Amino acid sequence: MNPDERSDNPEKASTGPEAGAAREQASERDGPAAVSRRWLLLKAGIALNGLVGVAMAIPIIRYLLWPVRKDAAYNSWVSLGRTSEFPVGETRLANFRTPWTRPWDGQTDHVPCYVRREGSAQFTVFAINCAHLGCPVRWFPQSQLFMCPCHGGVYYADGSRASGPPERGLFTYPHRITGGNLEIDAGQMPTLSNTAKLTNIATPGEEEGCSCRG
Amino acid sequence: MSRMKRIYDWFEQRLQIEGPVREAVLHKVPRNTASWWYVFGSAAFTLLILQVVTGILLALVYVPSAAQAWESLNVLNHQIPLGWFLRAVHAWGSNFMVAVVFIHMAQVFLFGAYKFPRELTWTVGVFLLLLTLGMAFSGQVLRFDQDAYWGLGIGVFIMARVPLIGGQLVHLLLGGPIIAGATLSRFFTLHVFIIPGTLLFLAAVHIWMVLKLGVNEWPMPGRVVHRETYIAEYNKLAHDDGIPFVPGAFWKDLVFSGAVLAAVFVCALVLGPSGPGGQPDPSIIQTVPKPDFPFLWIYSVLSFLPPSLETPFILIAPIAMIAGLLAVPFVASEGEKSWHRRPVAVLALTTVAVAWAVFTHLGMYTPWSPHMNAWSGDPIPVRYLREATPLVRQGAVIFESKQCRNCHQIGGHGGERGPALDDIATRMTPDQMRFKVVTGGGNMPAFGKNLSPPEIEALVAFLETLHPANEPPAADAAQRAIETGGGAPPPVGGHSY
Numbered sequence: 001m002n003p004d005e006r007s008d009n010p011e012k013a014s015t016g017p018e019a020g021a022a023r024e025q026a027s028e029r030d031g032p033a034a035v036s037r038r039w040l041l042l043k044a045g046i047a048l049n050g051l052v053g054v055a056m057a058i059p060i061i062r063y064l065l066w067p068v069r070k071d072a073a074y075n076s077w078v079s080l081g082r083t084s085e086f087p088v089g090e091t092r093l094a095n096f097r098t099p100w101t102r103p104w105d106g107q108t109d110h111v112p113c114y115v116r117r118e119g120s121a122q123f124t125v126f127a128i129n130c131a132h133l134g135c136p137v138r139w140f141p142q143s144q145l146f147m148c149p150c151h152g153g154v155y156y157a158d159g160s161r162a163s164g165p166p167e168r169g170l171f172t173y174p175h176r177i178t179g180g181n182l183e184i185d186a187g188q189m190p191t192l193s194n195t196a197k198l199t200n201i202a203t204p205g206e207e208e209g210c211s212c213r214g
Numbered sequence: 215m216s217r218m219k220r221i222y223d224w225f226e227q228r229l230q231i232e233g234p235v236r237e238a239v240l241h242k243v244p245r246n247t248a249s250w251w252y253v254f255g256s257a258a259f260t261l262l263i264l265q266v267v268t269g270i271l272l273a274l275v276y277v278p279s280a281a282q283a284w285e286s287l288n289v290l291n292h293q294i295p296l297g298w299f300l301r302a303v304h305a306w307g308s309n310f311m312v313a314v315v316f317i318h319m320a321q322v323f324l325f326g327a328y329k330f331p332r333e334l335t336w337t338v339g340v341f342l343l344l345l346t347l348g349m350a351f352s353g354q355v356l357r358f359d360q361d362a363y364w365g366l367g368i369g370v371f372i373m374a375r376v377p378l379i380g381g382q383l384v385h386l387l388l389g390g391p392i393i394a395g396a397t398l399s400r401f402f403t404l405h406v407f408i409i410p411g412t413l414l415f416l417a418a419v420h421i422w423m424v425l426k427l428g429v430n431e432w433p434m435p436g437r438v439v440h441r442e443t444y445i446a447e448y449n450k451l452a453h454d455d456g457i458p459f460v461p462g463a464f465w466k467d468l469v470f471s472g473a474v475l476a477a478v479f480v481c482a483l484v485l486g487p488s489g490p491g492g493q494p495d496p497s498i499i500q501t502v503p504k505p506d507f508p509f510l511w512i513y514s515v516l517s518f519l520p521p522s523l524e525t526p527f528i529l530i531a532p533i534a535m536i537a538g539l540l541a542v543p544f545v546a547s548e549g550e551k552s553w554h555r556r557p558v559a560v561l562a563l564t565t566v567a568v569a570w571a572v573f574t575h576l577g578m579y580t581p582w583s584p585h586m587n588a589w590s591g592d593p594i595p596v597r598y599l600r601e602a603t604p605l606v607r608q609g610a611v612i613f614e615s616k617q618c619r620n621c622h623q624i625g626g627h628g629g630e631r632g633p634a635l636d637d638i639a640t641r642m643t644p645d646q647m648r649f650k651v652v653t654g655g656g657n658m659p660a661f662g663k664n665l666s667p668p669e670i671e672a673l674v675a676f677l678e679t680l681h682p683a684n685e686p687p688a689a690d691a692a693q694r695a696i697e698t699g700g701g702a703p704p705p706v707g708g709h710s711y
């Protein structure tokens with residue numbers, strides 16, 4: 001590349017037989033190897049857009065991550081009804097309205113769970129979701145078993161695993177009794193990764209009352 | 215110059231598209247690639263367009279709201295003229311698309327078409343496959359019914375097993391703490407904007423590379439791919455023994471695409487739309503959730519895993535599978551293309567296909583799931599109770615009322631989780647039965663706490679009668695010896711264990 005040529009003004013020779021050569025010179029001057037004002041300005045333009053992009057990405061990521069919140073933000077105590085509705089020695093299906101809802105949730109915020117009452121003040125509240133992959137387990141009072149329709153997981157009356165693919169017993173909700181109402185601390189789909197994991201599955205001997213929220 | 219020509223020229227002068235189109239249409243392809251084996255890619259693309267068109271039409275009515283989605287689907291099915299048909303075409307188009315994409319991939323694999331210089335075409339193809347499956351899954355969620363709800367629940371539980379960030383991923387997937395309105399909005403966005411946008415873009419890239427690199431030549435044993443010489447060899451082949459892509463090869467693509475579309479329409483007409491099933495109300499638990507066809511095999515695999523393998527398998531297997539697919543063209547980018555000289559590849563493909571077929575087949579009748587209503591619905595065959603003693607009858611009642619039937623067949627009815635019990639007495643002695651009933655084991659829960667000793671006796675008495683008339687029940691050799699006065703050797707060939 002000839003530095004003299006580079007200093008030529010291409011506009012001068014934009015017509016005539018030398019136009020081709022001049023265009024070549026111009027494109028050489030604008031080639032990526034050349035250091036010129038245009039290239040500097042282009043880089044400045046890229047940098048500006050990059051900066052604005054980053055500045056925009058921060059609010060966008062914040063917006064996208066909005067649902068990722070602490071368990072406490074979603075959970076709260078909800079009532080399952082009077083304790084008298086649950087006969088001693090039986091396991092009953094109960095429904096509650098999940099505390100964290102939107103008006104367009106439809107029926108999806110009606111969440112079922114099983115309440116087992118072992119004694120007058122002894123309750124265990126099981127999640128409906130199979131500990132394997134979350135299908136709704138069904139309670140069979142005659143054989144005192146929970147059976148899962150999906151992959152054949154079975155649990156005993158106390159929620160402990162009886163057979164099938166689940167690696168653990170049913171999830172339980174922390175519960176308390178206030179003013180004759182049975183309340184549970186609920187709000188999330190119980191899975192292996194949220195608070196449900198910390199809940200001890202009560203073996204018949206050492207029942208509930210655990211500080212399940214660690 | 216005719217009027218048409220003038221109009222054409224007016225546009226052409228501005229669009230300048232004739233050159234590139236002519237080049238694409240008339241570029242030469244090796245003669246024997248104009249084969250019926252090479253039609254699946256174009257059929258997959260045709261189906262993609264069909265899905266886009268029917269999807270847009272459905273979106274005119276569908277309401278992506280957890281409260282109303284299910285109802286809007288029912289309106290589509292029952293109130294809007296031919297709404298059911300569009301839903302059916304979209305659903306069957308989806309099934310066909312998944313199938314054709316898989317067949318296309320198998321064919322490309324078998325023909326060694328992923329080898330140099332088409333590695334990237336394969337890589338992009340793997341992502342197209344994943345996106346297609348993503349469409350199928352998110353589409354299943356948009357059909358917001360019970361299966362969608364609990365199927366997504368399974369997805370949530372799988373996500374939750376990711377170490378450390380599982381909980382956060384679940385929140386991101388659901389848009390909140392539970393499957394609800396925010397979840398459906400998310401999946402609508404995925405199904406309607408994000409995945410199809412990416413799919414169309416990558417499909418364009420995929421097709422661009424096919425045009426630029428040429429259609430893979432028919433594999434011949436002995437025609438080995440070398441990085442240094444392949445391109446020259448291919449160009450020579452396409453030049454010496456080539457035909458223009460249109461019409462030589464393209465007419466088969468057209469005919470096959472048309473046939474596939476016709477098949478989709480016929481299936482849609484005859485078999486109708488899929489669902490929506492029951493209302494998406496989690497408090498209705500009388501449901502047996504089942505995923506759509508493309509995911510049945512996963513459903514089966516998940517039910518066969520032993521508990522200890524569950525989490526590692528669920529987390530590692532998908533990554534390993536995808537990594538394996540992506541690695542294919544880089545592990546074997548040179549060498550033989552012909553299946554006659556690639557036994558490992560043929561074996562691998564056959565294994566995968568057979569495994570897939572077996573698991574999908576199992577997923578269709580789910581032998582591992584208890585039949586929730588068998589105990590109250592399927593009667594004990596009368597022939598088993600003729601001449602039965604009261605104790606045996608009592609045992610039969612206990613057999614039914616304790617839901618044994620949910621997992622055990624008798625007379626061809628009942629669950630298949632455990633073995634059928636029609637000839638259980640030939641396989642187990644009464645003592646063994648008692649032990650098994652009380653303590654369980656394997657896939658059998660222990661019933662010791664739920665059955666009183668008299669109930670167990672009655673149940674075993676009933677089970678003891680379950681043997682073919684011409685085959686004696688199993689007996690404990692030692693016991694028999696004692697009962698028959700001691701000292702007698704056990705009968706040879708008896709069913710004692």
Ligand code: FES
Nearest residue numbers: 130132133148153
């Ligand atoms: S979800 Fe219950 S066994 Fe798999």
